[in-house]
Amino acid sequence: xxxxxxxxxxxxxxxxxxxxxxxxxxxxxxxxxxxxxxxxxxxxxxxxxxxxxxxxxxxxxxxxxxxxxxxxxxxxxxxxxxxxxxxxxxxxxxxxxxxxxxxxxxxxxxxxxxxxxxxxxxxxxxxxxxxxxxxxxxxxxxxxxxxxxxxxxxxxxxxxxxxxxxxxxxxxxxxxxxxxxxxxxxxxxxxxxxxxxxxxxxxxxxxxxxxxxxxxxxxxxxxxxxxxxxxxxxxx
Amino acid sequence: xxxxxxxxxxxxxxxxxxxxxxxxxxxxxxxxxxxxxxxxxxxxxxxxxxxxxxxxxxxxxxxxxxxxxxxxxxxxxxxxxxxxxxxxxxxxxxxxxxxxxxxxxxxxxxxxxxxxxxxxxxxxxxxxxxxxxxxxxxxxxxxxxxxxxxxxxxxxxxxxxxxxxxxxxxxxxxxxxxxxxxxxxxxxxxxxxxxxxxxxxxxxxxxxxxxxxxxxxxxxxxxxxxxxxxxxxxxxxxxxxxxxxxxxxxxxxxxxxxxxx
Numbered sequence: 001x002x003x004x005x006x007x008x009x010x011x012x013x014x015x016x017x018x019x020x021x022x023x024x025x026x027x028x029x030x031x032x033x034x035x036x037x038x039x040x041x042x043x044x045x046x047x048x049x050x051x052x053x054x055x056x057x058x059x060x061x062x063x064x065x066x067x068x069x070x071x072x073x074x075x076x077x078x079x080x081x082x083x084x085x086x087x088x089x090x091x092x093x094x095x096x097x098x099x100x101x102x103x104x105x106x107x108x109x110x111x112x113x114x115x116x117x118x119x120x121x122x123x124x125x126x127x128x129x130x131x132x133x134x135x136x137x138x139x140x141x142x143x144x145x146x147x148x149x150x151x152x153x154x155x156x157x158x159x160x161x162x163x164x165x166x167x168x169x170x171x172x173x174x175x176x177x178x179x180x181x182x183x184x185x186x187x188x189x190x191x192x193x194x195x196x197x198x199x200x201x202x203x204x205x206x207x208x209x210x211x212x213x214x215x216x217x218x219x220x221x222x223x224x225x226x227x228x229x230x231x232x233x234x235x236x
Numbered sequence: 237x238x239x240x241x242x243x244x245x246x247x248x249x250x251x252x253x254x255x256x257x258x259x260x261x262x263x264x265x266x267x268x269x270x271x272x273x274x275x276x277x278x279x280x281x282x283x284x285x286x287x288x289x290x291x292x293x294x295x296x297x298x299x300x301x302x303x304x305x306x307x308x309x310x311x312x313x314x315x316x317x318x319x320x321x322x323x324x325x326x327x328x329x330x331x332x333x334x335x336x337x338x339x340x341x342x343x344x345x346x347x348x349x350x351x352x353x354x355x356x357x358x359x360x361x362x363x364x365x366x367x368x369x370x371x372x373x374x375x376x377x378x379x380x381x382x383x384x385x386x387x388x389x390x391x392x393x394x395x396x397x398x399x400x401x402x403x404x405x406x407x408x409x410x411x412x413x414x415x416x417x418x419x420x421x422x423x424x425x426x427x428x429x430x431x432x433x434x435x436x437x438x439x440x441x442x443x444x445x446x447x448x449x450x451x452x453x454x455x456x457x458x459x460x461x462x463x464x465x466x467x468x469x470x471x472x473x474x475x476x477x478x479x480x481x482x483x484x485x486x487x488x489x490x491x492x493x494x495x496x497x
Contacts, residue, residue, distance in 0.1 A: 009255075009256075013252060016248045016251065016252070017248060020244060020245070020247065020248045023244060052285075054285045120288065127284075128284035128285045128287070128288050129285070129288055130285065132289065133285070133288045133289045133292050136289070136292040136293055136296075136297055137292045137296070139297070140292065140296045140297050140300060143297070143300050144300070147300070147303070147304065222297070226301075
């Protein structure tokens with residue numbers, strides 16, 4: 001740890017204060033004007049069937065972008081696996097004893113966190129949330145369990161090998177969802193499922209389906225990366 | 237407007253708090269608070285999707301990964317056998333001169349002090365394998381083995397040889413107990429013992445009935461030191477700097493008065 005010079009800290013401090021003041025003073029944003037976005041929102045809801053415009057954009061209008069984002073994520077997970085596979089698995093390191101507070105709160109919190117993640121995924125087309133955020137929330141819940149119980153126990157409980165296969169199946173499914181409509185001559189990328197009535201739980205078919213697939217993919221991917229690190233670079 | 241302005245004013249305050257903390261875990265908690273505040277700002281700016289993502293990733297996932305990393309690296313692991321007055325368990329706490337020095341040293345480094353009690357042989361092995369940063373618990377410079385090195389001393393000591401119970405037999409092969417506590421038990425029950433003890437341990441033993449043992453003071457004096465890996469030059473440099481600072485500022489003297497005299 002090198003000591004940072006006080007002059008640097010002072011300059012950085014002043015800079016941050018100036019920038020924050022500038023933001024507060026100059027940027028007087030009071031939210032969107034009530035009428036400005038309404039036509040867009042109406043039109044987007046008609047187009048995509050999703051009450052949440054963001055989900056509609058991510059999984060419908062701009063699904064081509066999102067598809068490659070998912071592929072980038074999959075390649076990143078693959079890269080971690082590939083390079084860590086060359087590192088010898090570290091010997092079972094001594095488990096760091098965890099305090100009762102962490103263990104009990106992990107037990108208590110895991111269910112609600114997982115539930116919140118699932119809600120964010122399944123409700124992503126109607127309210128803020130979606131596959132990426134929901135998958136991360138659920139993955140964090142699993143990470144909490146791994147910290148409290150030890151990564152190996154969680155790996156056994158959640159069938160590591162099964163998850164690994166599931167991850168690639170999900171990626172295949174996402175690609176199929178994108179490819180099949182084009183092959184069948186439907187609307188490209190997302191024309192597979194009906195869009196339904198806006199605002200209903202079962203609406204925006206493609207958005208809902210992709211939210212679920214992406215949520216599962218992010219959940220498993222986040223866990224797979226953490227577990228690979230813990231197994232090859234020491235205990236969590 | 238008021239809510240947003242106060243949040244925006246709070247953000248740099250929390251950021252500076254996180255930046256200036258010595259203990260990493262506190263800095264990480266500061267970062268998590270920062271993320272949570274930022275996510276509230278997003279919410280007030282009508283971007284609930286971004287707010288959820290910021291809360292899930294910035295406040296939860298990133299914090300977790302930092303905490304995991306800190307658990308491995310943000311600690312100063314000290315292995316030792318119990319040494320009365322230097323490093324011993326008293327009730328649920330660890331007390332003693334060495335503990336006082338090490339607590340101040342780890343605070344100086346911004347690390348959390350972790351003390352593990354192991355037999356003194358194993359302590360050296362753990363140090364050699366890199367599972368611990370320092371070995372303590374009444375180590376003197378003369379005991380330091382190859383591959384390890386000693387810090388400068390922080391307290392004078394002497395050696396005492398205890399052998400018994402009388403009368404002595406010709407058989408002198410006695411395996412010394414792994415833990416100091418076992419040795420104390422052995423003497424208390426008058427079992428066969430043949431050991432050389434440093435001053436701190438001898439003082440603890442001398443409270444027991446030693447009439448049946450032959451006690452002799454060995455010639456020469458030595459200093460208590462901390463042992464660390466010879467390759468770990470960075471830690472050694474910092475420890476030396478810290479110890480000499482402690483000595484020059486007179487704080488070591490005060491610690492001696494508090495714990496030893």
